[in-house]
Amino acid sequence: xxxxFLIIMIVLSTVVLATLQATTPPYAMLTGPIMTDGRxxxxxxxxxxxxxxxxxxKAKTLAxxxxxxxxxxxxxxxxxxxxxxxxxMRETMPVRGATIIGMSxxxxxxSQRAQAAPNVLSAKTVQPGLPTTGIFIFEIPEEETRxxxxxxxRQYGPQxxxxxxxxxxxxxxxxxxxxxxxxxxx
Amino acid sequence: xxxxxxxKLWWLSLLSLPVLVAAAxxxxxxxxxxEYLRRSESxxxxxxxxxxxxxxxxxxxxxxxxxIGDGRDTATRFPGDxxxxxxxxxxxxxxxxxxxxxxxxxxLSDDTGRRWQPLDVTLSNDISRDLEPKVDPxxxxxxxxxxxxxxxxxxxxxxxxVVPADAASKLAVRLSFASSRPKMISLxxxx
Numbered sequence: 001x002x003x004x005f006l007i008i009m010i011v012l013s014t015v016v017l018a019t020l021q022a023t024t025p026p027y028a029m030l031t032g033p034i035m036t037d038g039r040x041x042x043x044x045x046x047x048x049x050x051x052x053x054x055x056x057x058k059a060k061t062l063a064x065x066x067x068x069x070x071x072x073x074x075x076x077x078x079x080x081x082x083x084x085x086x087x088x089m090r091e092t093m094p095v096r097g098a099t100i101i102g103m104s105x106x107x108x109x110x111s112q113r114a115q116a117a118p119n120v121l122s123a124k125t126v127q128p129g130l131p132t133t134g135i136f137i138f139e140i141p142e143e144e145t146r147x148x149x150x151x152x153x154r155q156y157g158p159q160x161x162x163x164x165x166x167x168x169x170x171x172x173x174x175x176x177x178x179x180x181x182x183x184x185x186x
Numbered sequence: 187x188x189x190x191x192x193x194k195l196w197w198l199s200l201l202s203l204p205v206l207v208a209a210a211x212x213x214x215x216x217x218x219x220x221e222y223l224r225r226s227e228s229x230x231x232x233x234x235x236x237x238x239x240x241x242x243x244x245x246x247x248x249x250x251x252x253x254i255g256d257g258r259d260t261a262t263r264f265p266g267d268x269x270x271x272x273x274x275x276x277x278x279x280x281x282x283x284x285x286x287x288x289x290x291x292x293x294l295s296d297d298t299g300r301r302w303q304p305l306d307v308t309l310s311n312d313i314s315r316d317l318e319p320k321v322d323p324x325x326x327x328x329x330x331x332x333x334x335x336x337x338x339x340x341x342x343x344x345x346x347x348v349v350p351a352d353a354a355s356k357l358a359v360r361l362s363f364a365s366s367r368p369k370m371i372s373l374x375x376x377x
Contacts, residue, residue: 091293092303128300129350130268 033153033163040169046162048090049126051152054083054133056168057186058145059179062137064117073113077141081179081186082150082168085133088126096122097153097163098136102144109156111139117181135186146170227291227362227370239371242363243281244335249274249342251375253354260317267351270313273359273375274324278340287331289364292345295372296356304345313346327361 038044040053058080062073073079086095098121100108110122114137121134136150147170153163179186233239238247252272255264264270271294294302304310307326314323324344335341349357354377362370 090299091301125303127302127348127350129353130266130348 031159033158033161035163035165037165037167039167040172044164044166045087045089046164048088048154048162049093049095049152049164050087050089051095051164051166052085053150053166053168054085055174056083056148056172057081057174057176057179059176061178062114062117062181063178064181066116071116075139077139078145079111079114079179080138080140080145080148081181082136082138083133083186084121084136084152085131086121086126086152087131088128090128092125092127093154094122094125095152095154097151097156097158098122098138099151099156100138100140100144100168101149101151102140103146103148104144106144107151108138108140108144111137113139118183119181135181145173223368224364226368227360228368230360230370230372232358232372232374238278239373240280241361241369241371242286242366243283244277244279246275246277246361246371246373248359248373248375249276251377253377254317256351269349269351269354271347271349271354271357271375271377272317272344273347274342274344275327275359275361275373276340276342277335279335279337282337283334286365287327287334287363290327290331291360291362291370292327292343293360294347294349294357294375295360296353296358300353301360302347302349304347310344310346314344331363 034046036044036046040056043050043052058078060075060078062075062079062081064071080100082098082100098110102108110120114120115123117135117137119134121132121136124132124134126132148168150166150168151163152166154161231239231241233246238245240246250272251274252259253269254260254262254272255269257263273292273294292304304326305313307329310326311323314321324342326345327343330341330343345359354375357377358372358374360370360372
């Protein structure tokens with residue numbers, strides 16, 4: 001009788017523990033970003049900052065002037081240039097984390113090859129009350145440019161901080177062979 | 187005798203387990219609370235734009251405030267609502283500062299709770315040289331805190347901020363150090 005009781009208790013404990021383990025959210029989810037969703041064209045606002053996507057362009061070649069010297073960057077995929085306006089709500093902050101989720105679900109961070117281009121938003125600091133405009137530049141495969149989602153945050157991998165997920169409009173995607181980036185953007 | 191003692195020890199160990207787990211959580215939580223208080227600025231000591239405030243071993247007063255960008259202070263006009271605020275503070279040490287000025291935080295805030303952080307050192311020094319080419323830039327709080335003034339001597343610090351024009355009249359400068367937080371001082375700019 002005692003053995004039966006022990007077996008029942010062990011089985012019951014195992015079931016309870018397995019249930020607890022299966023239903024406990026992972027640590028990464030508990031301390032993950034606070035997400036706000038929106039679409040291109042509208043102002044997507046979280047608690048600490050907001051963003052409005054003005055335009056999305058594609059190009060095979062990017063060009064800009066750096067210290068009086070012409071710089072040109074070509075891509076075997078395509079460059080995606082996102083023009084945006086950012087606003088900080090509470091305090092001075094950068095928006096360094098910018099990622100595009102492509103058609104396949106892969107994540108593409110901003111291109112290091114174009115980080116010296118003028119007017120790049122991740123190099124700026126956003127001040128409360130002063131809307132800041134600029135661009136984010138990505139280099140991604142052509143087939144990934146459908147149904148893109150732009151993810152913005154203070155820095156990459158935010159924990160318990162705001163993260164904007166902005167769906168980019170396929171119809172509004174402007175395609176160019178070569179795109180010149182000036183001091184005020186493309 | 188031996189089994190009785192063993193049984194007692196077994197029960198003692200079992201009963202002490204929840205106490206030890208609770209103590210471990212408590213110690214960890216206390217450390218986190220201490221760290222949070224060390225970072226936060228929840229206790230504000232407000233001064234007047236003419237008076238001095240005693241804080242972190244020194245008397246602090248607002249020496250000079252400049253609002254640049256609307257064409258009045260200098261001919262410079264910034265686009266849109268952007269304005270540059272240059273704040274100079276003077277601290278007269280009445281005590282040995284030592285390491286009490288570590289992790290200096292300076293910011294501007296308005297009546298709605300918005301906060302502006304100072305410009306970085308390189309940009310700040312570039313602006314100083316543009317404004318006064320023949321004068322060495324005044325050091326910011328971070329650099330000054332590495333070599334604080336001796337007792338009974340004074341030091342001036344300067345920080346620059348980019349703010350919107352509509353906030354300028356409501357701004358106050360806030361200053362705090364790790365050793366004195368959560369206490370901080372706030373001096374209205376009076377622009």
